Every structure is written in C-alpha cells, then in structure tokens.
Amino acid sequence: MTDDGFRQFVEARYGELLRTAFLLTGTQHAAEDLLQTSLLKLMSKWKDLDEPMAYLYRIMVNQRTSVWRQIGSRELLTDVLPARSTPDASELVAQRDELLSALDRLPAKTRSVLVLRYWLDISEADTAEILGCSVGSVKSQASRGLARLRDVLRPRTHELTPKEVLAS
Amino acid sequence: MSADELRAGFSRLAERVVPMEDPHGRLMLRRRKRFRNRLVSIAAVTATVVTGGLAAPATLLNAASSPSPENLPEVVEATPPPSSSEYLQRLVNAPVRGNLSGDPQMVTDVQRAFSETTLNQMGMKEANLVFLNRTKQMLQAVVIYTSGDEAIAVARGAEPNGSVKDLLAGGLDASFAVSPFLVVPVASQEGVVRSVVGLAPPGCAIDRSTKGGFSRDGAWSRTYEPEPTVDYVTREGHAVNELWRVSCDGRVREVRIADDYLDKGGIKENPASMYERVVRFSGLAPGDGTVQWRGTLPGFKSEAILVAPQPRPGPAMLAVGPFPKAVIATDLAEKAAVPSPAFTGAGEEWSMIGLGVAGEGVTAVRLPQPFGGRTVLGDRVFVYTETGAARIEAIDRQKKMIATAPVSDNGVAILTFRPGAVDEIRAVSSSGAPRTSVRFIDLEKGSRLLGDQLFKDW
Numbered sequence: 307m308t309d310d311g312f313r314q315f316v317e318a319r320y321g322e323l324l325r326t327a328f329l330l331t332g333t334q335h336a337a338e339d340l341l342q343t344s345l346l347k348l349m350s351k352w353k354d355l356d357e358p359m360a361y362l363y364r365i366m367v368n369q370r371t372s373v374w375r376q377i378g379s380r381e382l383l384t385d386v387l388p389a390r391s392t393p394d395a396s397e398l399v400a401q402r403d404e405l406l407s408a409l410d411r412l413p414a415k416t417r418s419v420l421v422l423r424y425w426l427d428i429s430e431a432d433t434a435e436i437l438g439c440s441v442g443s444v445k446s447q448a449s450r451g452l453a454r455l456r457d458v459l460r461p462r463t464h465e466l467t468p469k470e471v472l473a474s
Numbered sequence: 475m476s477a478d479e480l481r482a483g484f485s486r487l488a489e490r491v492v493p494m495e496d497p498h499g500r501l502m503l504r505r506r507k508r509f510r511n512r513l514v515s516i517a518a519v520t521a522t523v524v525t526g527g528l529a530a531p532a533t534l535l536n537a538a539s540s541p542s543p544e545n546l547p548e549v550v551e552a553t554p555p556p557s558s559s560e561y562l563q564r565l566v567n568a569p570v571r572g573n574l575s576g577d578p579q580m581v582t583d584v585q586r587a588f589s590e591t592t593l594n595q596m597g598m599k600e601a602n603l604v605f606l607n608r609t610k611q612m613l614q615a616v617v618i619y620t621s622g623d624e625a626i627a628v629a630r631g632a633e634p635n636g637s638v639k640d641l642l643a644g645g646l647d648a649s650f651a652v653s654p655f656l657v658v659p660v661a662s663q664e665g666v667v668r669s670v671v672g673l674a675p676p677g678c679a680i681d682r683s684t685k686g687g688f689s690r691d692g693a694w695s696r697t698y699e700p701e702p703t704v705d706y707v708t709r710e711g712h713a714v715n716e717l718w719r720v721s722c723d724g725r726v727r728e729v730r731i732a733d734d735y736l737d738k739g740g741i742k743e744n745p746a747s748m749y750e751r752v753v754r755f756s757g758l759a760p761g762d763g764t765v766q767w768r769g770t771l772p773g774f775k776s777e778a779i780l781v782a783p784q785p786r787p788g789p790a791m792l793a794v795g796p797f798p799k800a801v802i803a804t805d806l807a808e809k810a811a812v813p814s815p816a817f818t819g820a821g822e823e824w825s826m827i828g829l830g831v832a833g834e835g836v837t838a839v840r841l842p843q844p845f846g847g848r849t850v851l852g853d854r855v856f857v858y859t860e861t862g863a864a865r866i867e868a869i870d871r872q873k874k875m876i877a878t879a880p881v882s883d884n885g886v887a888i889l890t891f892r893p894g895a896v897d898e899i900r901a902v903s904s905s906g907a908p909r910t911s912v913r914f915i916d917l918e919k920g921s922r923l924l925g926d927q928l929f930k931d932w
Contacts, residue, residue, distance in 0.1 A: 313498045316497050316498040316501060317497060317498050320493050320497035320498075321491075321493045324491055324493045325488035325491045328487070328488060328490075328491045329484055329487060329488060334490075334491060334492075337491065338494075342500070342501055342504055345501055346501065346504070346505055346508075349501075349505075351643065354643065405483040405486075405487060406487060420480060421484070423477075424477050424480045424481050424484060425481070425484040425488070452475055452476070452477065452480065455475040455480065456475040459475060
C-alpha cells in the first residue's frame with residue numbers, strides 16, 4: 307500500500323503515538339514493537355476508516371492486553387540494539403522511574419485505562435468504547451488504578467517482608 | 475496519587491522517548507522483512523530422499539530450486555518416505571476443512587473473495603482456502619497463498635454471523651510461515667476473540683494431551699487422546715494449554731505446545747499464580763504451588779524464586795527476575811534453530827523460567843541463562859533440599875557419580891554437568907548416606923518442556 311494519507315499520518319503522529327506506546331509498555335523497545343505492529347494492522351484497514359486514531363488506540367490496547375507471539379516473528383527495526391539483550395534486573399530496576407515500576411505492577415487493562423484517561427485525556431465514554439467495556443468499568447478501573455499507584459508509591463518506613471510483598 | 479499527579483508523571487516519563495528518524499520508511503521495511511521471513515519454499519528439501527540413479531517422482535523435481543541429477547545423494551531407501559516438501563505440498567493443496575467445508579456456496583464465495591481481492595496485495599499468484607469454520611464466537615478462515623514454489627498463510631476471523639466481506643476485512647493482519655503442521659492464531663476484529671487453529675496434512679492424525687505428570691519415582695508419562703476432527707484442530711481462548719502430537723504414515727512427526735501464548739502476570743507479586751499459569755502452559759493440571767525458596771543465585775543479580783507443588787513429585791518452577799513477562803527456557807544454548815515454541819523475548823523486560831522436578835525432600839531445575847538475546851538452558855543445575863543433607867550428588871545411568879556440590883546453609887547446591895548426562899539427583903549426609911533422591915529428566919538435545927520432548931521431524 308502506498309497511501310499518502312497513511313504516510314503523512316505516520317510521519318506526523320509517530321512521536322506522540324510512540325510516547326503513548328511507551329506509557330503502555332514501559333520500555334522504548336517494547337513501545338516501538340507495539341506501535342509498529344499496530345500501525346501495520348491499521349494500514350490494512352486505512353482506506354475504510356473515518357477515525358483512524360480511535361481505531362489505532364483500540365488495536366494498541368488490545369495488542370497490549372492480549373499479546374501473543376509466533377516463533378521467530380518478533381522483529382524490530384532499530385539502529386541500535388536494546389541497551390541490554392539479557393535480563394539484568396537490579397541495575398535496570400534501580401534506573402527505572404518509580405512510577406514506571408508502579409505501572410508495571412498494574413494489570414494491563416487498568417494501565418490502559420489510566421493512559422487513555424490521564425495521558426490522552428479521552429473521555430470515559432470513548433475510553434469504554436475503545437476498550438470494549440462499560441463506562442462503569444472504566445470508572446472503577448481508573449479509581450482502582452490510582453489507588454494502587456498511591457499505595458505502591460507511598461513512602462515506606464520499613465523493608466517489606468516476603469508476606470507483605472506477596473500481599474501488596 | 476491524584477489524576478493531576480499522574481498526568482505530570484506521564485509527562486515526565488514521556489519526555490524520555492525519542493522517536494527514530496523516518497518512521498514510515500522503517501515501518502515499510504519491517505513489513506517487507508516480515509513478509510519475506512514468512513515466505514516458505516515448498517520445494518526446498520526434496521533432494522534429501524531422492525535416489526541417485528533413478529528418476530524421481532515428478533512432484534519432487536518440478537521446482538526450479540531442485541538440484542541437478544548429478545548432485546543428488548546416494549540411494550537411501552528403495553521406497554523413500556514422504557519428505558517434508560511432500561507434506562507441505564499436501565497441506566498447501568489440501569481441500570478446505572472445517573465445519574463449513576460442506577457449504578459449497580460459502581466455500582466458493584470465500585475462495586473467490588480471497589482470490590480476487592488479496593492476491594495482488596500479497597504479491598502472490600494463487601490463493602487456496604484450506605480452512606473455513608464457524609464457532610459460537612467467531613468465523614475462521616485460513617488461506618494459503620502460493621507463487622511458484624513459495625507459500626505463505628493468512629488467518630482471518632470475524633463475528634460468527636459475519637459476511638464474506640467481514641471475513642476479508644476482519645481479524646488481525648496476520649501472515650504466517652507455512653509448515654507441514656500449520657498452527658496459527660485466528661483473531662476476530664481487533665483481536666477481541668481469539669482462537670488457535672492447527673492444520674495437519676490430510677491423512678495425518680492429531681492427538682491432544684492435557685494429562686501427564688511424574689510418577690512416584692520421578693518418571694514422566696503423558697496421556698494422549700485422538701482429536702475427533704482427525705487432521706485439524708481448533709480451540710478458542712486467550713491461552714490454549716494443550717500438547718498436540720501429529721502422526722503421519724505411522725510415525726510421530728511433531729510434538730508441540732498448542733499455543734505459545736502465556737497469560738501475563740507478575741512473578742514477584744504472585745509466584746503461585748505464575749506457577750499455575752506455567753504448568754497449565756505445559757499442558758498439565760497444576761497442583762498447589764508454594765514458594766519453597768527465594769534468594770540470589772551466583773551469576774544472577776535478580777532474585778530467584780522456587781515454587782513447587784504439593785503433593786509431590788510434581789513440576790518445579792525456578793523464576794529469575796522481577797519482570798511481569800516471562801521466558802520459559804526449553805532449548806540448549808548451542809541449538810541454533812527453534813523448533814519449539816520457546817519464547818524469544820527481547821531481553822531486558824523478561825524474567826527467565828526454568829522447569830524441573832520437585833521430589834520428596836529434593837528439587838532440581840536446570841538453570842535458565844541468557845544466550846544471544848534468547849533464554850536457554852545452561853550447564854548449571856539448581857538443587858534445593860529440605861532434608862539437612864550435606865551434599866548433593868548427580869548420578870548417571872550407570873549409577874556413577876559425575877558431579878557433586880556442598881549444600882549451603884539455605885539448602886541450595888549448584889551442580890555443573892552437561893545436559894542429558896544425569897539420571898538421578900541424590901541428597902546425602904556428611905557421611906555419604908543417601909537421604910533422598912529424585913529422577914532427573916534432562917535435555918540431551920532438542921527442546922524439552924518438563925518431561926516432554928518437543929520436536930519436528932518432517
């Protein structure tokens with residue numbers, strides 16, 4: 307497909323979409339992967355769409371909450387390799403923003419609700435439509451998500467015991 | 475945290491993100507690369523069973539890529555078994571299967587629609603509808619496109635009562651490399667409903683298994699049942715947890731996990747829940763997993779968590795890393811090809827999981843390790859014992875001890891021995907008296923998940 311409209315859409319919106327994908331995933335590598343995969347899906351429907359952004363958000367959050375992988379099918383075009391190609395947790399975690407770590411602990415759908423509502427400022431009704439759920443569910447997920455972040459990010463006065471870690 | 479604080483936090487995080495140049499060009503490159511990677515030559519391996527001085531069947535030599543007669547190998551069998559390429563040809567040329575295959579009008583409409591509308595888009599010459607099925611939740615279609623000796627599969631899904639047009643437009647833009655046992659996820663619009671379809675070459679038979687486990691002495695067994703639809707299988711769900719075995723012409727040709735999707739969930743937050751998912755992923759009913767041990771192992775910076783079940787023996791899970799997504803190690807480091815559904819996650823945000831056996835008083839797991847951007851099984855074996863034993867010994871099939879290590883204060887010993895070398899792990903007292911032992915099912919070659927060898931032999 308060589309649709310100029312699509313090309314312009316990608317070139318104009320890629321930066322903001324990548325930031326949204328980053329908030330949904332937590333790493334730039336995963337964000338690029340999510341966004342490129344979603345854009346390719348959008349491209350196949352491009353001519354039929356009146357509201358490509360809403361459709362793209364739907365693809366992104368569905369892809370994020372319901373990811374599956376095929377053998378050898380995950381590829382990402384990038385000039386530089388990811389900073390680390392193997393898990394190396396402690397250093398990475400130490401560098402990671404507390405908020406990002408807290409977001410990682412949320413269920414994917416709750417995280418999507420927070421990103422749609424408080425990063426993209428999409429209304430509750432439109433968020434519900436994108437996620438394919440009720441407005442009530444959006445409200446409760448947003449409320450629970452904020453409460454969970456509040457709880458996780460509150461200052462600790464002592465080291466957590468394993469039992470507390472499991473319960474948190 | 476308030477909504478405004480979260481907005482400010484999001485802005486702070488998003489500042490870090492710097493898009494690469496020429497995003498559209500990169501996107502197109504990715505599209506071309508993905509398509510090329512999935513094109514499969516359906517005549518590539520014909521020479522391996524062709525006899526030297528004899529004329530080969532026409533179907534084996536009609537492709538441009540076939541070798542010239544003087545380069546053909548020596549006679550290997552008077553009646554060569556079907557080759558991988560023959561099975562591929564059988565699959566590619568198969569008549570339509572699925573519960574709508576008996577609806578000639580629907581089949582014709584779908585076949586025509588895919589042929590007319592998508593061939594140019596795919597850059598291929600022919601489209602063969604090989605699967606058309608309706609379930610309570612969705613309409614499914616699988617089409618194999620061919621051009622010369624190349625093939626690629628496309629899976630489409632739509633609402634159960636969707637039209638042919640819906641099917642054409644429906645589902646994800648999902649193309650897949652064709653293999654003799656073609657397993658593809660089929661999704662409805664935007665992936666809301668998901669299923670997995672497996673298509674074996676006509677004449678082959680698929681068995682499924684969700685039952686298996688360790689016997690009291692640690693031996694492994696699994697029970698298979700024939701799939702009623704014989705040479706194809708379809709399952710709905712976001713995680714289809716079964717083993718599938720395909721037999722053709724009297725021989726088992728492939729054993730694989732039905733689905734390579736593992737429900738996400740944190741390891742640290744809930745190790746027991748992750749254990750349950752991992753065991754289910756292995757096509758088994760999990761027992762109650764509880765955390766047996768947690769700590770830092772030599773060579774790893776992240777905390778490791780050992781989860782084992784009651785009753786025993788049963789599958790043990792050792793997870794290293796704090797990340798919500800996990801990679802299960804099933805292959806050896808030196809193994810280049812990936813015939814199993816081993817995860818090939820991109821590194822930094824994946825925890826690593828090794829699976830082993832938990833026996834009475836002693837648990838043994840071959841440790842996962844990073845290797846070339848993948849997670850594989852290394853040379854080291856983690857052993858945990860609750861018996862107060864002083865040492866752990868690794869015993870081979872000739873009952874000879876080939877490795878030993880002291881047990882630390884926290885009950886852990888790390889042994890090093892090559893994969894497949896050991897038959898039994900034994901915990902012994904300081905005087906050498908056996909305290910307890912467990913059979914150790916190990917990987918000598920290929921891919922293994924718990925006690926099951928995963929392989930393709932087409």
